[in-house]
Amino acid sequence: MSIGANDYSTPDEEVIFYLDLSTDFTKEKRVRKAIKEFISEYNELHSSVSYGLIMFKKNKEIYSLLDENQEKLLESVSETWEQREKEYSYFENGLYYVLAYVFQKSRTEPKVYRIIVLSDNPSSQTNEYHTALYNLILKCKNFSTYIDIIRLGNQKFYEDDVKLKIIASETFGGVLYCRDDKELKTYLLSLTESRREYSMREITTGEIDKSNTLFYERLATDLISLTSEDTKICLICKEEICQICGKPNDTLHKCYSCNVAFHHCCAAHYSAKNNIGIPYIFRCPNCGALLKIEEKYVLPLFEKDTEEIEKKPRESFLLDEKILAQEKVSINQANIEEELIKKTEEQKEKRIKVGGYFGSEIVLGKDKSAKMIKKTRKSKEMSDTKTEDKKQKISITKLNPPVSNQSVKFCPLCGEAVKGSQFCPKCGSKID
CATH class of the missing domain: 3.30.40 (Herpes Virus-1)
Structure with a gap:
């Protein structure tokens, strides 16, 4: 069951932009315009949406604006752009912060969270940071949270490509590569279209891993x-x-x-x-x-359900055993009756053969009277076989050979056999 499953009203939605932009690949004006276009179209498709912004300033100071309206968000992008970190990427740290916020807010109210990361520089953090982040992502799957990443830059490959794809795919998101900052608006709008069907969808899960029980407690x-x-x-x-x-x-x-x-x-x-x-x-x-x-x-309720489930197959098994026992009794009774009838018939009459194996069969009753019955099946078969042999052994001299309607003549000149013609087909001579 999803952690968002409930009996109350449909949850709101919050879109959080995480700007991990530490190079000069794109400008503030272009980023701000792309976000504005995205918000404009997103509001037409969804109701009751709030917005947030995460960005690292210099000296690793984090700036956050969460659960606010679009005007506040756009103002914050302009105000903090020049103060952003311009040397290092703190990709993992920023996502830690966002997910911690999601978990904290989920304690009091369920929401659908869309996290959109704009990143232009691979993170230099160690694998330990990525492993810790991945463990949080696995917990995040049990909430209605989606992460999409847009990598800005003109390179074909990045050293953290695999990491980004794993993070996005675990939350039903994706990774897009924008190699021209003029196309940033197009990429953002494509996220709006591709996520329409997911906007209020609940992530369905089974039982939560026992290793995460303490986290949820x-x-x-x-x-x-x-x-x-x-x-x-x-x-x-x-x-x-x-x-x-x-x-x-x-x-x-x-x-x-x-x-x-x-x-x-x-x-x-x-x-x-x-x-x-x-x-x-x-x-x-x-x-x-x-x-x-x-x-x-709660546990006694689950134990009771388990006992009922286990009891039903046992009852079914006992019923099958009872049916089989009844069938065995019926079969035994039928066999006994058949044996009794057979013995009774044997006592009433006795059969003997006269004239050897292929001879006739005589039945002697209790009154010593005798009567002949038909020949055995085998003797009849032997008799039929002999009759067939007799039919097949007919003298060849008694068979009349087939008579031809046409006579064959030979050409007196060349000796060719001619049939049905007055002239030889070989030399043309007339045949008398």
């Missing part, structure tokens, strides 16, 4: 106690006393973000069906905050 927040001012009605069962267990001691607790109340029993049943991939961590059905309850409340 720290992101989620426990249900907290109600105050005297809170409404004492459960959001799920709509009652003050739990309608599932009926126990008055199942006290209400609430979501820290929106203050709606839950019974532990109701929350456990809801989490069992609507968790994020960890049975006891779920999103508040009212506000989307990431919540957790004690594992002991």
Whole structure:
């Protein structure tokens, strides 16, 4: 189940631009114009979108503007352009910052996050940085987050090409290579078109890797106690006393973000069906905050389902065994009846042969009377074979040879055999 899956309203979307531009390949005016065109078209395709900007200043100072409107974003690009880092790329560090923001915001509200990186210089960070970033990317897959990278520069190949493609592909994004800064606007607009179908799509996942359990436990927040001012009605069962267990001691607790109340029993049943991939961590059905309850409340529900699943095949197996046993009894009864009939018939009459193996068969009854029955099948077959042999052994002298309607004559001049003609076909002589 996706971490974005919920019963509340459709989540908003935030597009974050990370400008990792440390060379003079492109100018501020062109970048600003391309982003403005992108925002204009994106707003026509999507509603309720906010924007953000990440950029490194000199001395590795990070500048961030997040969850703001487009006017603020465009102003920030102009104001911070000359202050940006112009020697080194801090590609991994910038993405760390963005993903940390995504995780933090996802604790209280689910969103679709589009991260667009403009980079013109390969990172000089060690492989340890990339490995750490990749581990965060794998966690990011469980949120509705997409990363697209546009590499600006006129080179055909870059030393970090493989790294960029791995990062983008893990989040259903892509890597584009813009070798002419005049085409930057075209590349940005192509991202708008290619992501229309993904804008509100949820990334579906199975169970979360156990090695990441602690990470999600720290992101989620426990249900907290109600105050005297809170409404004492459960959001799920709509009652003050739990309608599932009926126990008055199942006290209400609430979501820290929106203050709606839950019974532990109701929350456990809801989490069992609507968790994020960890049975006891779920999103508040009212506000989307990431919540957790004690594992002991949820696991018995899973164990019960497992027992029912295991019980059904066992019952089916026992039923099959019963059917087979009944079939065996029926077969045995049929065999016994057949044997009894056979023995009874043998007692009633006795058969003997007269005249050797191919002779006639006589049946002697209890009254000592005898009657002849038809010849055996084998003797009949032998008789039929002899008859066929007799039919085949006919003297050749009794067969009449075929009579020809035409006579053959020989040419008196050349000796050629002529048939059906008065003239020889070879020499032309007339034949009498």
